[in-house]
Every structure is written in C-alpha cells, then in structure tokens.
Amino acid sequence: MSGKTLYDKLWDSHLVQQRDDGSALIYIDLQLLHEVTSPQAFEGLRLAGRKPWRVSSSLATPDHNVPTTQKERVDGVNGIEDPVSKIQVTTLDDNCNEFGITEFNMKDIRQGIVHVVGPEQGATLPGMTVVCGDSHTSTHGAFGALAHGIGTSEVEHVLATQCLVQKKSRNMLVRVDGELSPWVSAKDVVLAIIGAIGTAGGTGYAIEFGGTGIQSLSMEGRMTVCNMAIEAGARVGLIAVDDTTIDYVKGRPYAPKGAHWDMAVEAWRDLVSDKDAQFDEVVVLKSEDIKPQVTWGTSPEMVIAIDEPIPRAEDQTDPVKKEGYARAWKYMGLEGKTTLADVTLDRVFIGSCTNSRIEDLRIAADVVKGRKVASSLKQAIVVPGSGLVKAQAEKEGLHTIFEAAGLEWREPGCSMCLAMNADKLGAGEHCASTSNRNFEGRQGFGGRTHLVSPAMAAAAAIAGHFVDVSEFVKH
Amino acid sequence: MRPFTKHTGLAAPLDLANVDTDMIIPKQFLKSIKRTGFGKNLFDELRYEDEGQPDQECTGRPVREDFVLNMPRYQGASVLLARQNFGCGSSREHAPWALDDYGFRSVIAPSFADIFYNNCFKNGLLPIVLAPEEVDQLFAEVAAKEGAEVVVDLEAQTVTSPSGEVFEFLVDTFRKHCLLNGLDDIGLTLQQEDSIHRFEEKRMAAAPWLFLSREQ
Missing domain, CATH: 3.30.499.10 (Aconitase, domain 3)
Structure with a gap:
C-alpha cells in the first residue's frame, strides 16, 4: 500500500463519519467569520432555535466592506458612511455578542482581513481544518492545514454541528523546482501556475505545492501561493509543515504554549506527504522559467x-x-x-x-x-x-x-x-x-x-x- | 428547503465559458443581510447598461437587449444552459440565491466550480453536469425552436431535450435524497450528535491545544 499525501492525512484525522455514497462528515477546528457571508447563517440559527456547537472554534472580524480612510475609521462602525455597509458590520457585531463569539471589531487593532488575521494571531495552526465563507480560505493551507471556502448554508452548518458534509477531493502535486530569480515572488509563482493549468485545472483537486521553489518561500509567500489555489479551481491549497512553519507559529497569541507546544510540534512534524504517496496528477514548473x-x-x-x-x-x-x-x-x-x-x-x-x-x-x-x-x-x-x-x-x-x-x-x-x-x-x-x-x-x-x-x-x-x-x- | 423532484421548463442558453460568481451577482448586492431579493440583480452587469445599486428599483433601468435573459423568447425561463466552469471564483451563496430568486430551478453545464456546485444543493437548485456534446445539443435545440422546454427528472436522473432525447446525469445519493425531500441537512447531521461528540473527545485528547477558550 502506498503512503498518504498530506491531504489524505488531514482528511483521515478529521473524519467523523464516512457515508456509503462517498460523502463524509468532517470535523471543523476553526471557523473564521466576516460580515458578508455570515448574517444569513446566524439568522438561520436563530430561526431554528439552535446554538453554536463550540463558540471557541470561531473567530470573527469585519473586513469586506469596511471603509479604509482615516476619516471614516476614527469612530469605528459608527463612522461608516454607507448605511447598507454599516448595517452589515453592525449585524456581525450584534451576532458575535449574542452568541459569545470572539470578534476583533473595527476599533480593535487586531481587526483586518480574515486570512491575514487568523495566521497572525496563531488562530490558524498546522493540522487544523479551517473554513470560512470566503473562497480565499485556501490561504491557511500554507500551514499544513486543510482549509477551504464554503457557502453561507455551510457556515450555518458548521456553527450548528461543528462538521461539514464533504466529498474527498483528488490529490494534485504542483512542484516548483529550483531557485527563484531575484524579484520573482510567490505571486509570480502562483500566477505562472494558474497560467499553466488554467482556472479550472484544479477543480475537484486538493493541490499540494512543493519543490524547492516553494520550500524556499517565507510563510507569507506560502500564504500568497495557497491563497490563489482557488483561482486554479482548487478549493484547497496545501504546503507541508517544516521549520519555517513552526518558527512562524511560535509565540503567536493563540499558538499553544508550554507542554502543549511540545506536543503540538511533535504532531505537526508528521504533516508532510509520505515519500511513497501517490498523487492523481503531478505538474512540474521550473523556477528559472518564471518571470514577473x-x-x-x-x-x-x-x-x-x-x-x-x-x-x-x-x-x-x-x-x-x-x-x-x-x-x-x-x-x-x-x-x-x-x-x-x-x-x-x-x-x-x-x-x-x-x-x-x-x-x-x-x-x-x-x-x-x-x-x-x-x-x-x-x-x-x-x-x-x-x-x-x-x-x-x-x-x-x-x-x-x-x-x-x-x-x-x-x-x-x-x-x-x-x-x-x-x-x-x-x-x-x-x-x-x-x-x-x-x-x-x-x-x-x-x-x-x-x-x-x-x-x-x-x-x-x-x-x-x-x-x-x-x-x-x-x- | 423546497424539494426538487421533476421540473419542466423553458431553457435559456447562456453561451459563455467561465462565468464567475461576481458576474452572477456583483459585490454591491452582497451587503444585504437577507437570503432573498437578489433575482432582480442576477447577472446585473450583463443585463443592464448602467451600474446597479442595492435597493434600487430595476424596472426602467436601461437593459442590454442582446443579453439572453432580456430576449422576449426567454422570458420565464427556469432552466439555465451554461458552459464550462460555471460559477467559478467567489464562494458567495448569493449566486445560487440570485438564480433561485430569479426563477431558475436547474443549471445545466459541462462543468461547475466546486463551491458553487455545493452551494446550489443547499438551496433547492439542481446543478447538472452533462457531457459537452450533450450540452451542445441542448444549446442547438433550444436555439432552433422558440419556447423549447426541457424536462429535468431528479428521481430518474435524466434530462429530456426538446426533441425528446434523454440524457442521464450523476448525482450523489445523499444530495439527491436531501433535494428530493427538501431536507435540512443540519437536522440530519445533528442526528449524528453522538458520533460527533465521540470524535470530539478523541480529538481533544490528541490535540488539547485546539480546545482552549479564546481570551478576549
């Protein structure tokens, strides 16, 4: 029997129940929430009289329609001039208050884009399943986490059950071999990958990015690459855990500490594809061919x-x-x-x-x-x-x-x-x-x-x- | 959720590949905190000449006459014929909400983007994948005859073309079951409450750091 890919390992470690038709119930460790795709989900909970399964698994921050000028930001949510946007951001604040979910609101220095905030806080950790009502949730795969975007009905489903009904994707490896040229960045790498495989090239796959061209990237660069996996059609982008990953996570506010840290690092070291793992599809790019x-x-x-x-x-x-x-x-x-x-x-x-x-x-x-x-x-x-x-x-x-x-x-x-x-x-x-x-x-x-x-x-x-x-x- | 069993309806052909969810429902309409009312802004930028605004009355806006949904012959369409990679891009469920609110019950295409495909099933909207040549044939038949209707039968997993040709399609058993019966899948998952609790205990033992409460 061949070894497991990183995706296989993450899938198996979160499998609550396998169904006969190929679908499965998958446990979700972290849900990130923002103002645009959550209001209908919270409303659904209220209408059904349900409560979140585990509030500590959620983290919220408004990002999509917050204004970015000083003038509109000094007064927090009250400063938003667009009344429709203001209602949406206020609704997130209200929902988080009502259900007891941690939120970094507009007055909080930790507020920002969900996919920047999660990793920055150490809320995103290797080995997790991470979901958010936003397709760029693939970003968090840079940590060796199984992360993907979901729709609002699924946001509600995860809030209520801590699980998601999923069908396993196929495995694709995109390898970038060799050292990148100066001024060629992670963004150029991922755009070149999308150019090579097309916007539907990754549909139905979880893409693991590997090779020396990927390994040499910082965590921030890796996030840029995984972020755009969805632009190649793949809901999931992944990168194996290494020292770069662990060094980045260490000391962040929500990262494990003390004995938990040691235990976590030991578990995270296994978050790589086995040497004999089989991928359904392999694509190879040479770093030297990638230009801005x-x-x-x-x-x-x-x-x-x-x-x-x-x-x-x-x-x-x-x-x-x-x-x-x-x-x-x-x-x-x-x-x-x-x-x-x-x-x-x-x-x-x-x-x-x-x-x-x-x-x-x-x-x-x-x-x-x-x-x-x-x-x-x-x-x-x-x-x-x-x-x-x-x-x-x-x-x-x-x-x-x-x-x-x-x-x-x-x-x-x-x-x-x-x-x-x-x-x-x-x-x-x-x-x-x-x-x-x-x-x-x-x-x-x-x-x-x-x-x-x-x-x-x-x-x-x-x-x-x-x-x-x-x-x-x-x- | 409204059940989907068998549907006969007028088909509208949208002959464009890689239709993204930004196209299906532009961002300015995502500010709504409701699930309904998106139909009038479905394909807003393809449908109207001007830039649409939330809460704007749409009757009287200048329309793009050559857009399929503006053609008199496709008024009342409830089946959308589309091309490859339909629904790519943003995960916004507002896209299936808008299609549903407009009156579509099913979308037929050679391929769909994953998240959009998933989202459709949660809203009683049936996405159907047919072979490219079968989709081509549906496009041709629909173009050839005004008022051409197709029959979508979920129970039998078939699409019947206006000329009576029958195409079979695949759908997951669980999704089919939910759609046929209009079941709320949260309720179904909660029937597995014990399994979830058991899994959670196991996971808590293996990775206790994931279960700490968040200090504000």
Whole structure:
C-alpha cells in the first residue's frame, strides 16, 4: 500500500463519519467569520432555535466592506458612511455578542482581513481544518492545514454541528523546482501556475505545492501561493509543515504554549506527504522559467510574463478560448496594444488577502523609496492587511516612504480587491493590483484589473505603466 | 428547503465559458443581510447598461437587449444552459440565491466550480453536469425552436431535450435524497450528535491545544 499525501492525512484525522455514497462528515477546528457571508447563517440559527456547537472554534472580524480612510475609521462602525455597509458590520457585531463569539471589531487593532488575521494571531495552526465563507480560505493551507471556502448554508452548518458534509477531493502535486530569480515572488509563482493549468485545472483537486521553489518561500509567500489555489479551481491549497512553519507559529497569541507546544510540534512534524504517496496528477514548473507575471485579461489564467506579447484571439485554435480572448480584449480595451507596457495605468492597489502582509509592504516600499508615482496616475493606495500589519509598517517607517512617493496609506480591509467599500475603479480604468481576481467588474463597474506582485505594482506606480521590476530597480 | 423532484421548463442558453460568481451577482448586492431579493440583480452587469445599486428599483433601468435573459423568447425561463466552469471564483451563496430568486430551478453545464456546485444543493437548485456534446445539443435545440422546454427528472436522473432525447446525469445519493425531500441537512447531521461528540473527545485528547477558550 502506498503512503498518504498530506491531504489524505488531514482528511483521515478529521473524519467523523464516512457515508456509503462517498460523502463524509468532517470535523471543523476553526471557523473564521466576516460580515458578508455570515448574517444569513446566524439568522438561520436563530430561526431554528439552535446554538453554536463550540463558540471557541470561531473567530470573527469585519473586513469586506469596511471603509479604509482615516476619516471614516476614527469612530469605528459608527463612522461608516454607507448605511447598507454599516448595517452589515453592525449585524456581525450584534451576532458575535449574542452568541459569545470572539470578534476583533473595527476599533480593535487586531481587526483586518480574515486570512491575514487568523495566521497572525496563531488562530490558524498546522493540522487544523479551517473554513470560512470566503473562497480565499485556501490561504491557511500554507500551514499544513486543510482549509477551504464554503457557502453561507455551510457556515450555518458548521456553527450548528461543528462538521461539514464533504466529498474527498483528488490529490494534485504542483512542484516548483529550483531557485527563484531575484524579484520573482510567490505571486509570480502562483500566477505562472494558474497560467499553466488554467482556472479550472484544479477543480475537484486538493493541490499540494512543493519543490524547492516553494520550500524556499517565507510563510507569507506560502500564504500568497495557497491563497490563489482557488483561482486554479482548487478549493484547497496545501504546503507541508517544516521549520519555517513552526518558527512562524511560535509565540503567536493563540499558538499553544508550554507542554502543549511540545506536543503540538511533535504532531505537526508528521504533516508532510509520505515519500511513497501517490498523487492523481503531478505538474512540474521550473523556477528559472518564471518571470514577473501580469494578467492581461478577465480571468487569472489570462496571464503572461512581462516581456511577452499579449496573446491574440485570432491565434487561438480552441473556439471557446478564442471567444473568451476576444471578449477579454474588448473589455480590457487592448486594441492597438502589443505588450502590457503599452497600457497606461489609472490606479494602483497594493493590498488584499493575497498581498497585504508586512513583507509585501516592505518590498513595495523598497521599490518606491526616493521615487514619485507617475503624474498620469489618478490614485495609488496601500491597504495593510490588519491593524497589526499597519502598526508594524509604521514602526518601520514604511508609511512615510509610501506617502513621500505619493501613495495613500490606508486603514486595513479588503478594500479595492472587491470594491465593496468606496475604493473602486471607474469604468474603463486600468489598475495594477496585487489582489487575486481580474474578473469583469470585480474592482468596480467597467474597471480593468491587471494582477501583479507588490514589487511589480510598486514599479508600475512609478512608471505609470507596467515594467519589469528586476530591470526597473537597476535605474 | 423546497424539494426538487421533476421540473419542466423553458431553457435559456447562456453561451459563455467561465462565468464567475461576481458576474452572477456583483459585490454591491452582497451587503444585504437577507437570503432573498437578489433575482432582480442576477447577472446585473450583463443585463443592464448602467451600474446597479442595492435597493434600487430595476424596472426602467436601461437593459442590454442582446443579453439572453432580456430576449422576449426567454422570458420565464427556469432552466439555465451554461458552459464550462460555471460559477467559478467567489464562494458567495448569493449566486445560487440570485438564480433561485430569479426563477431558475436547474443549471445545466459541462462543468461547475466546486463551491458553487455545493452551494446550489443547499438551496433547492439542481446543478447538472452533462457531457459537452450533450450540452451542445441542448444549446442547438433550444436555439432552433422558440419556447423549447426541457424536462429535468431528479428521481430518474435524466434530462429530456426538446426533441425528446434523454440524457442521464450523476448525482450523489445523499444530495439527491436531501433535494428530493427538501431536507435540512443540519437536522440530519445533528442526528449524528453522538458520533460527533465521540470524535470530539478523541480529538481533544490528541490535540488539547485546539480546545482552549479564546481570551478576549
């Protein structure tokens, strides 16, 4: 019998009940909650007269539609100008109070994007099952945790039963071999992976990311990679536990302490795929082939290296692809353009659950330091992932570097990644964004998103158009 | 949940691959704290010329005449024909809520994104995977004849095309059971309360650090 994959191990250790039809009842260790996908779940509990199974397994914070300007944030939830957003955030506060769930509200320095906050607090731990009503929950797989997004009915199901009805996914290994080039980041790696396997390439799979190119990444880089597993169609992204994982977790507020810590570390050391484990699918990329990436279209798979020409619809043979490319060209307004350097940018967004952690801000600050954003730009904003990331950045003086260069320094939240708050693109505007989705209208009605790494976004902000950051920093 | 047994309805063909949930229901409508009322904003950006706002009255908004759901012949459609990877992206359950609220009972496509597929079953909306050539045939038949209806029979696990051709589809036994009977799966899971408690005790012994209360 062959060995187990990391995914198999996590699945087996959480299996409450296997059903005959292949579905199973899986135990959930941690549920993260935010204001957008939880109100109907709490309402469902109330209507049925149910209580949460185990309140200590939940952690909540508002993130999706909180405003990010100082002006709207000084007064906490009361400062939200949009009345509909305000009701939603207030509803989260009320529900957490009513059911006794720990919440980092808008006045709490620990508030931020759920996928930044969970790991930062040590609430996310190796070996856990983690769910949240948000598809980017795959982020937490970076810790060797089984983590995925769920819908609101499932949020309610987990609150009420501590379990989820699931069907086991198949195993895919995506290996990235070799050392990454300077200025090629985790974001470029994951965009290159999505470009290689497509947005549905991982559907039905749990993807484990491995190889030296992944192992050499910091925890923050690993979170960026797992975060976008869903953009390749896989609900679950995973990375094996190693010293990098354990060192990151140690000492965090909710991390185990004392004897529990020793016991936990011993258990976590086994959170790797066995040497003889069989994967249903293996994809291999070479690090040396990965260059800074930029998306040109309206799906994350529509991605190219910065030095490549924009692919044309007429060169595609697959009719579905041809039509999709033609539609994307039109929506993105690419007629007459050959490369992405030809696109004049209107806005730059550095933030989101993909790229708003301290290392992301450090590298962006490094690129813009002593420079000025292009005068053609309407706006460039930096939105830290949490209050604590913001505080750390300010301690390091990063905010003054950004502001001196002409970028706005904001309060934490999801912000322009999905534009539920006031931070959005106007119709036809091009944005260099460190977020995760370039769908039509994602960042605002008619807005045109190009996904990039923080370093690439920072360089683009200065140049006013896309440039290869590894060349840019030489000048 | 409303049960789904057998449904006969007008089919509307949405000939677009990789339709994401942002497209199905744009973010500004996710601010609602209710499960209903999303139908008027289903496919908002494809359907209307202007940018929709929450709580806005939609009659009188400028519509995109060439969008399938705006064509007179597809008014009242209750089965959506779609292309590959339908429902990709965000996990928002507002997507199936919007489809359901609009009046759709079933979506037929060659493939679906996982989370969306899952979410449909919780809302009495039946997602059906058919082979690409079968979906092609349904698109062709529906385009050929105005008012073409398809029959979706969950009990028999079949889709009958307007010309009478029968296609079989697969569905998990448990999901089928819940949908046929309109069962609340929380209630069903809670019948396993003892198993969950037993598992929890075992897990608590193996990983006690996961069960500490959170100090504020």
